[in-house]
Amino acid sequence: MSKTYYDPADLKKFGKITEWNEELGTKFFDYYRKVFEDGALSAREKSLIALAVAHVVKCPYCIDAYTKDGLERGITKEEMMEAVHAGAAIESGATLVHGVQMMKKYDKLSM
Amino acid sequence: MLKKSLKQRQNPLSSSKHQLNVLANGIFKNGELPSFKTNLEKNNLFPLKPNPIEILQINLGYMCNQVCAHCHVDAGPDRKEIMTKKTMQHCLDAVKKSNIHTLDLTGGAPEMNPNFRWFVEEAHKIGVQDFIVRSNLTIIMANKKYHDLPEFFKNHNIHVISSMPHWTKGKTDKQRGDGVFNLSIEALKKLNKIGYGLKNSNLKLDLVYNPSGAFLPTNQNSLELDFKKVLYDDFGIEFHNLFAITNLPISRFLDYLLASENYEDYMYALVEAFNPKAVENVMCKNTISVGWDGHLYDCDFNQMLNLKLKGPAEHIKDFDEVLLKERSIQISQHCYGCTAGAGSSCQGSVV
Numbered sequence: 001m002s003k004t005y006y007d008p009a010d011l012k013k014f015g016k017i018t019e020w021n022e023e024l025g026t027k028f029f030d031y032y033r034k035v036f037e038d039g040a041l042s043a044r045e046k047s048l049i050a051l052a053v054a055h056v057v058k059c060p061y062c063i064d065a066y067t068k069d070g071l072e073r074g075i076t077k078e079e080m081m082e083a084v085h086a087g088a089a090i091e092s093g094a095t096l097v098h099g100v101q102m103m104k105k106y107d108k109l110s111m
Numbered sequence: 112m113l114k115k116s117l118k119q120r121q122n123p124l125s126s127s128k129h130q131l132n133v134l135a136n137g138i139f140k141n142g143e144l145p146s147f148k149t150n151l152e153k154n155n156l157f158p159l160k161p162n163p164i165e166i167l168q169i170n171l172g173y174m175c176n177q178v179c180a181h182c183h184v185d186a187g188p189d190r191k192e193i194m195t196k197k198t199m200q201h202c203l204d205a206v207k208k209s210n211i212h213t214l215d216l217t218g219g220a221p222e223m224n225p226n227f228r229w230f231v232e233e234a235h236k237i238g239v240q241d242f243i244v245r246s247n248l249t250i251i252m253a254n255k256k257y258h259d260l261p262e263f264f265k266n267h268n269i270h271v272i273s274s275m276p277h278w279t280k281g282k283t284d285k286q287r288g289d290g291v292f293n294l295s296i297e298a299l300k301k302l303n304k305i306g307y308g309l310k311n312s313n314l315k316l317d318l319v320y321n322p323s324g325a326f327l328p329t330n331q332n333s334l335e336l337d338f339k340k341v342l343y344d345d346f347g348i349e350f351h352n353l354f355a356i357t358n359l360p361i362s363r364f365l366d367y368l369l370a371s372e373n374y375e376d377y378m379y380a381l382v383e384a385f386n387p388k389a390v391e392n393v394m395c396k397n398t399i400s401v402g403w404d405g406h407l408y409d410c411d412f413n414q415m416l417n418l419k420l421k422g423p424a425e426h427i428k429d430f431d432e433v434l435l436k437e438r439s440i441q442i443s444q445h446c447y448g449c450t451a452g453a454g455s456s457c458q459g460s461v462v
Contacts, residue, residue, distance in 0.1 A: 073333070
């Protein structure tokens with residue numbers, strides 16, 4: 001058994017999830033491919049969004065995949081790091097905005 | 112930053128035999144990945160047969176003013192292999208008696224061959240349709256004796272193809288050496304100034320993009336748009352086409368892949384992206400590569416792996432396009448580099 005939960009080699013096997021449920025697996029990968037095509041947003045812009053989300057959901061496979069994807073697209077490290085900060089800002093904002101709930105509750109409970 | 116070739120450093124990978132061993136063993140030996148031959152057989156493409164020869168790619172020698180980290184030639188200032196005038200004459204004779212319409216001079220830095228200008232002048236007289244010189248750009252700035260190269264190219268209607276791994280200084284210099292980006296920009300400005308690369312100009316200037324690391328190039332057209340926009344906006348530089356070329360796992364790039372522990376993932380990526388449609392248009396189908404010593408190869412990469420062309424005419428002095436058409440192309444796992452995705456050739460994508 002692997003000594004860690006995450007094995008980088010598993011990313012290459014992602015497609016295998018279809019083997020245990022062909023219909024849903026195929027639908028997912030078709031959807032996935034379509035999402036990242038050029039559309040109203042360019043594939044390049046979507047790659048940076050995916051990189052930011054990869055960090056927010058803390059998916060090591062996705063971080064590997066979209067760092068490589070960015071390199072292939074000629075995206076610079078400065079652009080990549082700004083995308084990560086955009087994700088981090090939303091994530092920390094999401095935490096901090098709950099502070100309003102805390103303040104309201106505090107005030108409500110206080111005399 | 113690299114200063115010496117693998118050969119000069121006596122690195123085992125300077126031996127083509129050692130490289131072929133690496134490519135034949137490991138993940139390809141234990142069946143984890145199919146060999147290139149197996150994949151061709153599966154798609155009824157084995158043996159790989161050539162089309163009529165259209166392009167003669169001539170390697171004028173391995174000497175170069177740069178020591179690029181990814182170089183498949185292992186070129187550098189310490190390499191002494193140089194094509195002689197006699198072999199050049201054999202090349203000219205071959206072009207005269209064949210239907211070859213494109214001459215493609217490469218190296219090393221082909222301009223460093225002492226008979227380079229003589230050869231260009233003689234070849235120009237034959238009047239091939241497309242006469243390419245693969246110039247690394249910095250050579251134009253390297254030494255006073257090369258400063259007039261743009262004019263020389265123009266006078267002989269040379270189609271200039273130059274490497275430019277990225278539009279940023281950091282990435283370019285990391286792959287090609289400190290200072291290469293600024294010198295390349297200066298050289299491109301000089302070429303633009305005399306008409307090269309300008310819209311509607313017959314003086315062709317194309318750029319070559321190689322990924323600067325263990326990843327494959329993305330869509331050639333979108334890269335071309337990015338390069339054109341940034342080079343024009345930041346430096347006022349224009350060029351015609353961008354060719355995206357995949358780095359093949361040989362020589363210095365193989366050394367880098369192994370040392371950085373990226374070799375297996377890179378080979379997986381190449382095999383996964385294998386595209387039978389790209390096989391139909393790979394450059395070995397219509398190109399013959401001539402080594403500095405006159406030996407013939409199916410491509411420049413096979414030349415570096417010393418995979419000599421097999422057939423009745425194995426040296427440029429015996430060149431015979433009819434006999435050469437009968438040969439089968441020599442292959443190994445490095446060929447996956449030319450058949451991944453949209454394919455890769457010295458003229459970029461092939462699909």
